[in-house]
Amino acid sequence: MRVTIAEDSALLREGLRALLTDEGITVDAAVGDAAELLALLGARTPPDVVVVDVRMPPTHTDEGIRAALEIRRRWPGVAVLVLSQYVESGSARELVTGGGAGVGYLLKDRVMRVAELLDALHRVARGDFVVDPEVVLQLFADSRRADPGGGARPPPPGGGGRQGGGAPHPRLADPRPPEARAGGASSPPPRWCSTCSPTRGGRPRSRG
Numbered sequence: 001m002r003v004t005i006a007e008d009s010a011l012l013r014e015g016l017r018a019l020l021t022d023e024g025i026t027v028d029a030a031v032g033d034a035a036e037l038l039a040l041l042g043a044r045t046p047p048d049v050v051v052v053d054v055r056m057p058p059t060h061t062d063e064g065i066r067a068a069l070e071i072r073r074r075w076p077g078v079a080v081l082v083l084s085q086y087v088e089s090g091s092a093r094e095l096v097t098g099g100g101a102g103v104g105y106l107l108k109d110r111v112m113r114v115a116e117l118l119d120a121l122h123r124v125a126r127g128d129f130v131v132d133p134e135v136v137l138q139l140f141a142d143s144r145r146a147d148p149g150g151g152a153r154p155p156p157p158g159g160g161g162r163q164g165g166g167a168p169h170p171r172l173a174d175p176r177p178p179e180a181r182a183g184g185a186s187s188p189p190p191r192w193c194s195t196c197s198p199t200r201g202g203r204p205r206s207r208g
Helices: 010-022 034-043 063-074 089-096 108-112 114-125 133-146 178-182
Strands: 002-006 026-031 049-053 079-084 103-107 129-131
Touching: 002 010, 002 034, 010 026, 010 108, 010 114, 026 034, 034 049, 034 063, 049 063, 049 114, 063 079, 063 089, 079 108, 079 114, 089 103, 103 108, 103 114, 103 133, 108 114, 114 129, 129 133
Parallel strands: 002 026, 002 049, 049 079, 079 103, 103 129
Antiparallel strands: none
16 A cells, blocks of 8 residues: 655654554655645655645645545545544535545544554545544534434444554654643544445545
């Protein structure tokens, strides 16, 4: 598997590169902004998977997600795994409702768990959808607010999912803000969504 990384934090970018290389995955490039990522993809054979941060220079708002959408438009055979610091359901909805190859949307807490990150990479490379459970819940909440009379319900706790595991990898720094680390805040263990793809029947699957 060939992977390209786009992440503006040098610490996380190089940590991801080293981690994936240690696991036998070829990282053919690691860049710090979305414009460089798109230029790189246009100048060489695209990789199997692009791992991209949501918020990158110059505005640190949605450059990464816009790059991910552009990749899915121009290179539909390239899988995209988006990493985000916070739940950003609007970005997630736009990304997962498009066509093309596999797509994933994970909170950066998951990057601390090597087994979960590797599982997500391999799944999107196979064409699956992988969406962080917190994002799934936010998508359902947004849908309910938009349509209070609708019948959509979030998936039952523990239902249809799979638990991730493994200890945080020493190469990766904790991406959460200092106040979150000090308070011990963390996301719940992930469950891989099996019901959130409108187009696939496999395992469909917000700093950014």
